Amino acid sequence: MRYWFACLVALAAPVAAQERPAVPAFTLAPLPYPATALEPVIDGETMTLHHDRHHRAYVDALNKAVAADPALSGRSLEQLLAQAGSAPAAVRDNAGGHWNHGFFWKTMAPAGAGGVPSPELARAIDAAFGSMERMKTAFKAAGTGRFGSGWVWLIVDADGRLAITSTPNQDNPLMDVAAIRGTPLLGNDVWEHAYYLKHRNRRAEYLDTWWQVVDWKTVSERFAETMDRTAQD
Ligand SMILES: [Fe+2]
Numbered sequence: 183m184r185y186w187f188a189c190l191v192a193l194a195a196p197v198a199a200q201e202r203p204a205v206p207a208f209t210l211a212p213l214p215y216p217a218t219a220l221e222p223v224i225d226g227e228t229m230t231l232h233h234d235r236h237h238r239a240y241v242d243a244l245n246k247a248v249a250a251d252p253a254l255s256g257r258s259l260e261q262l263l264a265q266a267g268s269a270p271a272a273v274r275d276n277a278g279g280h281w282n283h284g285f286f287w288k289t290m291a292p293a294g295a296g297g298v299p300s301p302e303l304a305r306a307i308d309a310a311f312g313s314m315e316r317m318k319t320a321f322k323a324a325g326t327g328r329f330g331s332g333w334v335w336l337i338v339d340a341d342g343r344l345a346i347t348s349t350p351n352q353d354n355p356l357m358d359v360a361a362i363r364g365t366p367l368l369g370n371d372v373w374e375h376a377y378y379l380k381h382r383n384r385r386a387e388y389l390d391t392w393w394q395v396v397d398w399k400t401v402s403e404r405f406a407e408t409m410d411r412t413a414q415d
Pocket of ligand 1: 232236283371373375376
Protein backbone atom coordinates (compact mmCIF):
# COMPACT_ATOMS: atom_id res chain seq x y z
CA MET A 183 0.00 0.00 0.00
CA ARG A 184 2.76 2.35 1.05
CA TYR A 185 4.61 1.48 -2.19
CA TRP A 186 1.65 2.40 -4.39
CA PHE A 187 1.10 5.62 -2.47
CA ALA A 188 4.77 6.58 -3.02
CA CYS A 189 4.41 5.85 -6.74
CA LEU A 190 1.33 8.04 -6.98
CA VAL A 191 3.12 10.92 -5.23
CA ALA A 192 6.14 10.57 -7.53
CA LEU A 193 3.94 10.66 -10.62
CA ALA A 194 1.88 13.61 -9.40
CA ALA A 195 4.78 15.82 -8.33
CA PRO A 196 6.05 16.88 -11.79
CA VAL A 197 2.49 17.64 -12.90
CA ALA A 198 1.90 19.81 -9.84
CA ALA A 199 5.19 21.61 -10.48
CA GLN A 200 4.23 22.26 -14.09
CA GLU A 201 0.85 23.62 -13.10
CA ARG A 202 2.25 25.93 -10.45
CA PRO A 203 2.29 29.48 -11.84
CA ALA A 204 5.70 31.11 -12.18
CA VAL A 205 6.62 33.34 -9.26
CA PRO A 206 6.84 36.92 -10.52
CA ALA A 207 10.31 38.40 -10.28
CA PHE A 208 9.03 41.71 -8.91
CA THR A 209 6.19 42.43 -6.50
CA LEU A 210 4.23 45.48 -5.38
CA ALA A 211 4.70 46.32 -1.69
CA PRO A 212 1.83 48.04 0.10
CA LEU A 213 2.06 51.74 0.82
CA PRO A 214 4.02 52.29 4.06
CA TYR A 215 1.08 54.35 5.48
CA PRO A 216 -2.66 54.65 4.83
CA ALA A 217 -3.54 56.23 1.47
CA THR A 218 -5.08 59.21 3.28
CA ALA A 219 -2.01 59.79 5.50
CA LEU A 220 -0.57 62.55 3.30
CA GLU A 221 -3.74 64.66 3.17
CA PRO A 222 -4.27 67.49 2.63
CA VAL A 223 -1.09 67.70 0.55
CA ILE A 224 -1.93 64.61 -1.55
CA ASP A 225 -5.49 63.31 -1.38
CA GLY A 226 -6.24 59.68 -0.60
CA GLU A 227 -7.94 58.91 -3.90
CA THR A 228 -4.93 60.12 -5.89
CA MET A 229 -2.63 58.04 -3.66
CA THR A 230 -4.82 54.94 -4.08
CA LEU A 231 -4.96 55.27 -7.86
CA HIS A 232 -1.27 56.10 -8.04
CA HIS A 233 -0.18 53.08 -6.02
CA ASP A 234 -2.84 50.48 -6.83
CA ARG A 235 -3.19 51.23 -10.55
CA HIS A 236 -0.13 53.07 -11.85
CA HIS A 237 2.59 51.44 -9.74
CA ARG A 238 0.96 48.02 -10.12
CA ALA A 239 0.90 48.50 -13.91
CA TYR A 240 4.67 49.11 -13.92
CA VAL A 241 5.30 45.98 -11.83
CA ASP A 242 3.07 43.81 -14.01
CA ALA A 243 4.56 45.13 -17.24
CA LEU A 244 8.11 44.69 -15.89
CA ASN A 245 7.44 41.06 -14.97
CA LYS A 246 6.01 40.46 -18.44
CA ALA A 247 8.97 42.13 -20.18
CA VAL A 248 11.56 40.22 -18.12
CA ALA A 249 9.74 36.91 -18.61
CA ALA A 250 9.84 37.51 -22.38
CA ASP A 251 13.64 37.87 -22.42
CA PRO A 252 15.61 34.96 -20.86
CA ALA A 253 18.79 37.07 -20.88
CA LEU A 254 17.24 39.28 -18.19
CA SER A 255 16.24 36.45 -15.89
CA GLY A 256 17.56 36.79 -12.35
CA ARG A 257 18.71 40.38 -12.67
CA SER A 258 17.97 42.70 -9.77
CA LEU A 259 16.06 45.90 -10.26
CA GLU A 260 19.26 47.89 -9.73
CA GLN A 261 21.07 45.81 -12.38
CA LEU A 262 18.27 46.47 -14.85
CA LEU A 263 18.50 50.22 -14.16
CA ALA A 264 22.28 50.27 -14.58
CA GLN A 265 21.91 48.66 -18.02
CA ALA A 266 18.75 50.50 -19.10
CA GLY A 267 20.41 51.92 -22.20
CA SER A 268 20.79 48.49 -23.77
CA ALA A 269 17.52 47.06 -22.44
CA PRO A 270 14.25 46.89 -24.37
CA ALA A 271 12.13 50.03 -23.93
CA ALA A 272 9.55 48.11 -21.90
CA VAL A 273 12.24 47.10 -19.40
CA ARG A 274 13.72 50.59 -19.14
CA ASP A 275 10.30 52.23 -18.66
CA ASN A 276 8.87 49.73 -16.22
CA ALA A 277 12.01 49.00 -14.20
CA GLY A 278 12.26 52.77 -13.76
CA GLY A 279 8.57 53.03 -12.95
CA HIS A 280 8.82 50.31 -10.30
CA TRP A 281 12.00 51.60 -8.65
CA ASN A 282 10.95 55.27 -8.76
CA HIS A 283 7.58 54.68 -7.13
CA GLY A 284 8.93 52.37 -4.43
CA PHE A 285 11.49 55.06 -3.61
CA PHE A 286 8.86 57.82 -3.76
CA TRP A 287 6.47 56.22 -1.24
CA LYS A 288 9.32 55.89 1.25
CA THR A 289 10.43 59.49 0.67
CA MET A 290 7.19 60.75 2.22
CA ALA A 291 5.57 60.73 5.65
CA PRO A 292 2.46 62.38 7.11
CA ALA A 293 2.87 66.14 7.55
CA GLY A 294 4.68 66.84 10.81
CA ALA A 295 6.11 63.31 11.07
CA GLY A 296 9.06 63.66 8.72
CA GLY A 297 11.31 65.64 11.05
CA VAL A 298 14.08 67.86 9.76
CA PRO A 299 17.32 67.20 7.86
CA SER A 300 20.20 65.86 9.94
CA PRO A 301 22.85 68.49 10.77
CA GLU A 302 25.20 66.82 8.25
CA LEU A 303 22.62 66.95 5.46
CA ALA A 304 21.61 70.52 6.34
CA ARG A 305 25.26 71.58 6.12
CA ALA A 306 25.68 69.82 2.76
CA ILE A 307 22.58 71.56 1.39
CA ASP A 308 23.84 74.94 2.57
CA ALA A 309 27.26 74.26 1.04
CA ALA A 310 25.85 73.17 -2.33
CA PHE A 311 22.97 75.61 -2.77
CA GLY A 312 23.51 78.44 -0.26
CA SER A 313 20.44 77.58 1.84
CA MET A 314 17.51 75.18 2.13
CA GLU A 315 15.24 77.75 0.48
CA ARG A 316 17.57 78.07 -2.49
CA MET A 317 17.71 74.30 -2.85
CA LYS A 318 13.89 74.21 -2.88
CA THR A 319 13.80 76.99 -5.47
CA ALA A 320 16.19 75.07 -7.74
CA PHE A 321 14.21 71.86 -7.19
CA LYS A 322 10.96 73.61 -8.14
CA ALA A 323 12.56 75.12 -11.24
CA ALA A 324 13.74 71.67 -12.36
CA GLY A 325 10.29 70.20 -11.68
CA THR A 326 8.30 72.88 -13.47
CA GLY A 327 10.86 72.92 -16.27
CA ARG A 328 10.44 69.22 -17.01
CA PHE A 329 8.46 69.16 -20.25
CA GLY A 330 5.78 66.47 -20.20
CA SER A 331 6.20 63.79 -17.56
CA GLY A 332 9.16 62.87 -15.43
CA TRP A 333 10.89 63.22 -12.10
CA VAL A 334 12.97 65.75 -10.20
CA TRP A 335 15.71 64.55 -7.86
CA LEU A 336 18.13 65.63 -5.18
CA ILE A 337 21.16 63.37 -5.60
CA VAL A 338 24.70 62.78 -4.47
CA ASP A 339 26.61 62.91 -7.75
CA ALA A 340 29.65 60.89 -8.80
CA ASP A 341 31.94 63.42 -7.10
CA GLY A 342 30.10 63.17 -3.77
CA ARG A 343 28.38 66.52 -4.18
CA LEU A 344 24.69 67.32 -3.87
CA ALA A 345 22.96 68.19 -7.12
CA ILE A 346 19.47 68.61 -8.52
CA THR A 347 18.52 66.90 -11.72
CA SER A 348 15.42 65.96 -13.66
CA THR A 349 14.75 62.86 -15.77
CA PRO A 350 12.08 62.25 -18.42
CA ASN A 351 9.37 59.58 -18.30
CA GLN A 352 10.41 56.89 -15.77
CA ASP A 353 14.16 57.34 -16.12
CA ASN A 354 16.21 58.00 -13.00
CA PRO A 355 19.79 58.97 -12.03
CA LEU A 356 20.79 55.34 -11.42
CA MET A 357 20.40 54.60 -15.13
CA ASP A 358 23.33 54.53 -17.51
CA VAL A 359 21.29 56.81 -19.80
CA ALA A 360 20.90 59.61 -17.22
CA ALA A 361 22.45 62.96 -18.15
CA ILE A 362 23.61 63.30 -14.53
CA ARG A 363 24.14 60.05 -12.68
CA GLY A 364 24.15 59.74 -8.93
CA THR A 365 22.45 58.33 -5.86
CA PRO A 366 18.98 59.77 -5.25
CA LEU A 367 18.26 61.16 -1.78
CA LEU A 368 14.76 62.31 -2.61
CA GLY A 369 12.66 62.41 -5.74
CA ASN A 370 9.33 63.89 -6.68
CA ASP A 371 7.01 62.49 -9.31
CA VAL A 372 5.88 65.28 -11.65
CA TRP A 373 3.60 63.13 -13.77
CA GLU A 374 0.12 64.60 -13.49
CA HIS A 375 -1.13 61.27 -12.11
CA ALA A 376 0.79 62.12 -8.90
CA TYR A 377 -1.29 65.20 -8.10
CA TYR A 378 -4.18 65.68 -10.51
CA LEU A 379 -7.27 65.14 -8.36
CA LYS A 380 -6.39 67.81 -5.82
CA HIS A 381 -3.96 70.08 -7.65
CA ARG A 382 -5.39 69.57 -11.18
CA ASN A 383 -2.73 70.79 -13.61
CA ARG A 384 -1.03 73.08 -11.07
CA ARG A 385 2.37 71.40 -10.87
CA ALA A 386 4.07 74.41 -9.22
CA GLU A 387 1.50 74.41 -6.39
CA TYR A 388 2.06 70.68 -5.87
CA LEU A 389 5.84 71.14 -5.81
CA ASP A 390 5.50 73.93 -3.21
CA THR A 391 3.26 71.97 -0.83
CA TRP A 392 5.03 68.62 -1.31
CA TRP A 393 7.84 69.63 1.08
CA GLN A 394 5.32 69.31 3.95
CA VAL A 395 5.28 65.52 3.49
CA VAL A 396 8.97 64.86 2.85
CA ASP A 397 10.38 62.34 5.32
CA TRP A 398 13.63 64.05 6.22
CA LYS A 399 14.54 61.24 8.60
CA THR A 400 14.65 58.76 5.71
CA VAL A 401 16.36 61.25 3.41
CA SER A 402 19.01 61.94 6.07
CA GLU A 403 19.63 58.20 6.50
CA ARG A 404 20.06 57.84 2.75
CA PHE A 405 22.54 60.71 2.78
CA ALA A 406 24.58 59.17 5.63
CA GLU A 407 24.64 55.75 3.92
CA THR A 408 25.66 57.27 0.59
CA MET A 409 28.47 59.32 2.10
CA ASP A 410 29.73 56.28 4.05
CA ARG A 411 29.76 54.25 0.85
CA THR A 412 31.50 57.06 -1.06
CA ALA A 413 34.19 57.28 1.65
CA GLN A 414 34.86 53.53 1.40
CA ASP A 415 35.19 53.55 -2.42
FE1 LIG B 1 3.78 58.17 -10.70
